[in-house]
Amino acid sequence: MKIIYLVHQFFPEFQTGTEKFVLNTALMAQKFGNNVKVITHSSYPNEFYDHETNGILYKEFIYEGIPVVAFKYRRIPPHINLLLHNNLGYEFAKSVLKFEAPDIIHVGHAMKIHEFIWAAIEMHIPYTITLTDFFLLCPKINLTPDQFSLCTGPKQGEACAELCPEFNPPFITNRLSEAEEILKNADILVAPSRFVSSIYQHEFPDLDIKVIPHGIRYTHIKKNRRTYQQGAKLTFGYAGTLIYHKGVQVLLSAFSGIENRNTALKIYGSGQFDFTQQLKEISNGDPRVIFEGAFASEKLGDVLSQIDVLITPSICYETYSFILHEAFASNVPVIASNLGVMGEEVIDGYNGFSFKTGDADDLRDKMELMIKDPDSLNRMKENINSKIIVPTIEQEAYQYFEIYNRMFGIA
Amino acid sequence: MLKALYHYLLILRSGLFDRGYYLLANPDVRKADVDALWHFLRVGWKEGRNPSPLFDTTFYLNSNPDVMQLSINPLVHYVRHGKKEGRPINPGLKPGTGNYDFEFVQQDRETSIPVFSETNLNNLPQNLKEEKQLINSIISIPEIEKPAITENCTDKTPLFDVKVSVIIPTKNAGNDFDFLLKILTNQECVREIEIVVVDSGSTDNTVNLAESYGAKVIEISPEEFSHSYARNLGAQNASGEYLLFTVQDALPPSRTWLHSLLTKLSDEEISVVSCAELPREDADLFYRVISWNHYEFLDVNKGDRVLSMPDEQNHINLRKNGQLSDLACLISTDLFSQYQYRFSYAEDLDLGIRLIKDGHKIAFLGTTRIIHSHNRPAFYFMKRGFVDNLFLSDIFSDFVIPPAEFTDIAQDILFTFHFINNVIFNKISEMEYPTNMLIFEAMLKKTLHSANEFAYPTELNFEHDFTNNHELTQFINHLIETSGYPKAGSQYDGKLIKALTGFINMTNKYLKTSRDYIDQALAEEIKNCIIKEASIISGANLAYAYINGSDNEKERMQSIHQSLKASV
Structure with missing residues (x-):
């Protein structure tokens, strides 16, 4: 079958989690014998493109074996990052879909390519959407009214009116109505976590959303088989980007309050120089804190085998956390913020602990619990080893194999 | 510092760093208010960030192991050396574009009311020491249901009140075995699952691992092993009402996979359930082609089939309708005990044929x-x-x-591998990529068709081991030592190239299901695939020669027979 993937941006120009998800899914679908193509908005210099129609520039190229059509508006329509339609894009989308004639469409992100969804609805082309973030609910994408707060959804626009007064209320109402139409016309909706699914269902209770967690590559995973006795030295670890919203400052603050000297904290990852310096200042020269710097993905197994407990202290919603799942796949317990997908995956005392988001005291309490009772880690690791299943890339792709078959009418 | 400044100026003068693009693509750099080029030089390239839309940092490093090894900035390398050497900077090449022209007529579609202003959403605090209050106003975090450790069965997936014994023959089962045991023991909505491992001399931790998951382990010597014996022994030691035969390197795709098989088996008409495989991420082209072709033959690529005794009982129809797969074969213990496996090879097909001959039906699942x-x-x-x-x-x-x-076959094999190396591979290398699939296919057909214009080689001269498989090259050497060069210099009149053409046509047919264009990486995969296709055809024809051969001929082929029968 022919599958078109729609995404707001793509390789090689952009390579965040959503682009990786679309690339992996398209590659696997291609390996399963499907004809795939990615259509994406882009922002290359105008001379990059070799076709133009009605002020829309476009070019087709191959990236890692996947055909990609990248398009760009010569004059970018106003508020393109916020709105859910524009007429010019709609006509272009119809023309493209008529030419490509896909059997099904898979939407990785609706921003800037929503016109293809409207065209698919009109042309009766079945489509599925993977809800990789909250764009269809929130023009600010991540439910962050401002840098210090989070919200739980628009509540038919009431929450937006109160928390985001910069938006005109009729704009929000209209946008939500369009989003609802896009969501309800989808043949199958997918979310990478229950958290994302529940936020959408909170706003639109009738939506049926299938949860398919992202798969990970086990190539670089090593099982951490260390066991613990009373008094064992514990090494806590953080692995990820050093940016404010990841909450490393909360972790450092919590760790500074731990008096036990027979413990360590390893920070893996890099960030902007100034911010990293500020983090080092918070650690105040504590010899127990080691900044290990960035690590290559093939070293992940080594990183997770050098720590006893992973800490994910994010202070913003995460729709899926790869490092948390990679820790579980490596048999490493986790202490996580009780927020977003992390709050969903960590079960207190079973595979780790959760703590109140942003609360350094609560985090310190949980770390001290483990320091005082290292045997609890043995039990957690046994639970993780025998019961927590983190899917592989192939298992995730298999779920989409079933979805595509269903949409295509293969029984 | 001087070196860094030199690199800064080098890149600046090259014009290959697109400051605007870099800031647009990297919001964190934008917010940090740092010099974009400094950022790229110091940390950006290490994090895989691109200096311009056309320069793919990760691609450049991956394509140039020498640069990767030196751990130097790839753009600096490109400006100083790569450009002169013609090294590519991105994988994106234009294969041709559809005509998407359209006529635009302004519509009266209602326009959303514009927003008052777009705010800067992620304006980070510039100084953490001043920002004591990290996050104090999260507005009611929604309650998210925690996943149950074991899912509850529902109307859609009702509990099967049965015990299933999973039989797995093992020997040094490898890295994937742990995951297989884990997902098997966590299958949902089946009352009880028993794992029975029949191990034939593992020297790694296979046995310990199986025991750690509570498996019943039966150890046999490597000499005792045959595919039938090991599986029959496992079945004899199983206590479930149903048996599931699988293999040590398979991976059930989900926790409800066994439930799906049991659901199919609960159909009274069905006696056994088997299913097709889906390749792993790293499966090579050859494996994907033969797997796809096998399921085309069985007609399960587009759905499930119920197999039963065909009206006309020739070997093709029997293979098409009596197929079971050792990868996944679910059968009741009672029925299996009446048949059991036989033979040291293709025991699954043999069991399937015996079952359909006795009127049983097999569900072979493609979905x-x-x-x-x-x-x-x-x-x-x-x-x-x-x-x-x-x-x-x-x-x-x-x-x-x-x-x-x-x-004749030995000479044909020699010619075929020579022809692949010296003619087909050269033609593939001469093409410009990406190229249209149809053009590529036509080139291959024409090249294969020209084989009769060439002569048998006068010597075995593989300048380098183009097969990427030393054992294969050694074997061809041995073959030629045994047969000599009786046809050297005479015009090619063999049949392997024709057989290879059939195989390559099948590959093209598979590729056309998913590819309109061939790029350089795929062309390399196709080369490896052709070597394997030539190998399997050569093996088949050596078997024909062996079966047809007189006792003297069999004696002459004895060492070849031994080499080819070992460890399959």
Whole structure:
């Protein structure tokens, strides 16, 4: 079958989690014998493109074996990052879909390519959407009214009116109505976590959303088989980007309050120089804190085998956390913020602990619990080893194999 | 510092750093208010960030292991050396574009009311010491339901009140075995699952691992092992009402996979359930082609099939309708005990044929699959072609053995691999990529068609081991030592190229299901695929020569027979 993937941006120009998800899914679908193509908005210099129609520039190229059509508006329509339609894009989308004639469409992100969804609805082309973030609910994408707060959804626009007064209320109402139409016309909706699914269902209770967690590559995973006795030295670890919203400052603050000297904290990852310096200042020269710097993905197994407990202290919603799942796949317990997908995956005392988001005291309490009772880690690791299943890339792709078959009418 | 400044100026003067693009693509750099080029030089390239839309940092490093090893900034390398050497900077090449022209007529579609202003959403605090209050106003975090450790069964997936014994023959089961045991023991909505492992001399931790998951482990010596014996022994030691036969390197795709198989088996009409495989991420092209072709043959690529005794009982119809797969075969213990496995090879097909002959029906599923594939070296397929055909001639009385004589086949094999290396591969290398699939296909057909214009080689001269498989090259050497060069210099009149053409046509047919264009990476995959295809055809024809051969000829082929039958 022919599958078109729609995404707001793509390789090689952009390579965040959503682009990786679309690339992996398209590659696997291609390996399963499907004809795939990615259509994406882009922002290359105008001379990059070799076709133009009605002020829309476009070019087709191959990236890692996947055909990609990248398009760009010569004059970018106003508020393109916020709105859910524009007429010019709609006509272009119809023309493209008529030419490509896909059997099904898979939407990785609706921003800037929503016109293809409207065209698919009109042309009766079945489509599925993977809800990789909250764009269809929130023009600010991540439910962050401002840098210090989070919200739980628009509540038919009431929450937006109160928390985001910069938006005109009729704009929000209209946008939500369009989003609802896009969501309800989808043949199958997918979310990478229950958290994302529940936020959408909170706003639109009738939506049926299938949860398919992202798969990970086990190539670089090593099982951490260390066991613990009373008094064992514990090494806590953080692995990820050093940016404010990841909450490393909360972790450092919590760790500074731990008096036990027979413990360590390893920070893996890099960030902007100034911010990293500020983090080092918070650690105040504590010899127990080691900044290990960035690590290559093939070293992940080594990183997770050098720590006893992973800490994910994010202070913003995460729709899926790869490092948390990679820790579980490596048999490493986790202490996580009780927020977003992390709050969903960590079960207190079973595979780790959760703590109140942003609360350094609560985090310190949980770390001290483990320091005082290292045997609890043995039990957690046994639970993780025998019961927590983190899917592989192939298992995730298999779920989409079933979805595509269903949409295509293969029984 | 001086070196850094030199690199800064070098890149600046090259014009290859697009400051605007870099800031647009990297919001964190934008907010940090740092010099974009400094950022790229110091940390950006290490994090895989691109200096311009056209320069792909990760691609450049991955394509140039020498640069990767030196751990130097790839753009600096490109400006200083790569550009002169013509090294590519991105994988994106234009294969041709559809005509998307359209006429735009302004519509009266209602326009959303514009927003008042777009705010800067992620304006980070610039100084953490001043920002004591990290996050104090999260507005009611929604309650998210925690996942149950074991899912509850529902109307859609009702509990099967049965015990299933999973039989797995093992020997040094490898890295994936742990995950297989874990997902098998966590299958949902089945009352009880028992794992029975029959291990034939593992020297790694296979046995300990199986025991750690509570498996019943039966150890046999490597000499005792045969595919039938090990599985029958496992079944004899199983206590479930149902048996599921699988293999050590398979991976059930989900926790409800076994439930899907049981659901199918609960159909009274069905006696056994088997399913197709889906390749792993790293499966090579050859494996994908033969797997796809096999399921085309069985007609399960577009759905499930119920197999039963065909009206016309020739070997093709029996294979098409009596297929079971060792990868996943679910059967009641009672029924299995009446039949059991036989033979040391193709025991699954033999069991399937016996079952349908007795009126049983097999459900072979294409919509439910098991994840499994191998990346085996080319020589394995030489062996496989040999053993498969010996077996087919044993089991099917109507299987026609094509005429074949050892010396002719040995010369044909020599010619075929020479032709692949010196003609086909050269033609593939001469093409510009990406190229249209149809153009590529036409080039291959024309090249293969020209084989009769070439002569048999006068010597075995593989300048480098183009097969990427030393064992295969050694075997061809041995073959030629045995047969000599009786046809050297005479015009090619063999049949392997024709057989290879058939195989390559099949590959093209598979590729056309998913590709409109061939790029450089795929062209390399196709080369490896052709080597394996030539190997399997060569093995098959050596089997024909062996079966057809006189006692003297069999004696002459004894060492070849031994090499090809070992470890399949």
